[in-house]
Amino acid sequence: MAHKTTLKAIAEHLNLSISTVSKALADSPEISDATKLVVKTAARQLKYRPNAMARGLKSSRTKTIGVVIPNIMHNFFAKVIMGMEDEATKNGYSLVTCISNESLQKEKQSINMLSDVSVDAIIISLSSETQQTEELEHLNDILYFDIPLVQFDRVNEKLLSHSVVINDFKGAYDSTMHLHKTGCRHIALLSILTNTSVGKKRAEGYEAAVRELGYEPKIINTKLENLEADLSAFLKDNDLDGIVTTDESSAIYAMNALRINNRRVPDDVGVIGFTDGALARNYFPPLTTIKQQAEIIGKRTIQIAIESLEAKTKKDPIQETIETELVIRKSTRTI
Template sequence: MKRNITLKALSKSLNVSVSTVSKALNDSPEISVATRKKIKEIAALNNYIPNASAQNLKNKKTKKIGVVIPGILPHFFAEALNGIEETANKMGYQVMICISKDSLNREQEIIKNLLNNQVDGFIISLAQESQATNNLNHIKEITKWKIPLVLFDRVSEEINCDKIVLNEELQAELATLDLIKTGCENIIYLSGIPNTSVSEQRKAGCLTAIREHGLPERIIEFEGENFPAHLIKKLAVDKKIDGILAADELSAVITMKTLIKAGLKIPEDISVISYTNGTMGSHFIPSLSVIDQQAHMQGKISVETLLDRIEGHLLMDPILYRLKSKIIHKESTRKTSSISQRGLLISKFFN
């Protein structure tokens, strides 16, 4: 790799002081816009990177980990963060937590700031907008400079790094089969997190089970607060829904509330199953059946993997952890009519 130019060498080539170059690179108003632009262009051409990143490259540890997650309110990320912080603290590392709010620009800015704060490595769950636009250059920049990176939950095959995930597609297929076994013939895949890697994999698993049984394919996806309550109510009242696989807990809970308001019974009229074994779904009446995402474990293993990578304990090739999960049936799904039938259906995936 081409040797990175130093700040001193860069200032010499531009015939300006080191202070001027530093201020220009940090967008100081003391330096004119034209000068800042010129210095940044020359810096980029000469492969200059901030001192924080350079220190990471030299393996000078700061005992700081940068953690970037889409949000703190979803139970999954709150629980994963708990696992990250708990494990990092035990191993003597400080965690710098940042929230992307599913924004590409915010995620880009966060990573830039964390580099300037001299973090030893990153743990990231990608923002929805980054995945939807497939704009991952800011993530690739981390790996370009050989800074340790672990992606968890929302990951990308384009990023060459360690990853912690569930077998999302298989779990969605098994959950859909459980709905089918209880008599559901009109199953909808519902997602409030479209254009994310996890939602796409869950949708694929759901559709695999539906197609295998020759059932109609129905997908409802929405973003933010645009929950399609009217559409779901109409389909339910017209008896065009009898089962729902939701990609996220919030969508599932809002859906159940909508159905109950419409005079429908759960699970007698419509069965609902979702991802995330969170407090919101657990305390709803009826309680929500879920696919457990192993959130705390994903956080714990993310830290352990990252620190092993920082300490040089791992081989060069990146590691892909696929954690085991389980389906927890609570009150929002009907009971299976035949235990032996259930065993036969699931066993085919492992023979």
């Protein structure tokens, strides 16, 4: 277990007084900006934190687990939180939940806040900005101080932490193959998750399927707000009779865009999404979708966090993959 860096250690490192170091870290007007910069840089390099992040300071657990998610509006993350809440309550833990809104900076702020309130473990699905930049120092700091860290859904394999994901590759592969079985021969992938690990895995699964079938991949990378225009433009120049989307919202938007372009679902174009939330079940036509087992993911992340806390010796990271399920509804033709 790592030892906490003290004010005294920083002071000795810089040949300054403890008082000067303390005031510099507190942004005291008595200290020059140049000295503040030197002190804060050293504090960062020496991994100093004036709180309970250093596990040796904690005499007892808080029975709280911190959770950071990128977007609360996605049905998937809401259902994951439900699974976490049930499992945490069953084991006498409470959750402190933060939303990064896909921002690296907000993710860092959330991690700092959670460490400041002394949560026992942290569970996170990385923001799209974190995945794009691969800036991981704030998460490696958590690992440095032996705080259990569990990644889920969106993960970075460079982090030596626990993780729980679904088989995104197989989900997209199975979706593409199902569309082919229904008679589709011009199948495209519509992705709004281009810069995320899940988006990349789903693209790989789709590409593997279409190449196995002897077709060229057709990938439309877009944003939700641009989806209708981008799909409409694609339809003008390309044959299309099947779409695999990377999430639930884009599937619904895609079906709307198809109607605007006088394409019937599923007669002209079959559509498959990911998540299996309320929209998928209640839209017309109801959406064929990959069920992501969100509540199971939530429960399992909590179980792994608690197992790590209760382990007498440090164990190797657990990497767990949960299989998906294709739920067939009316947005695809019958085989």
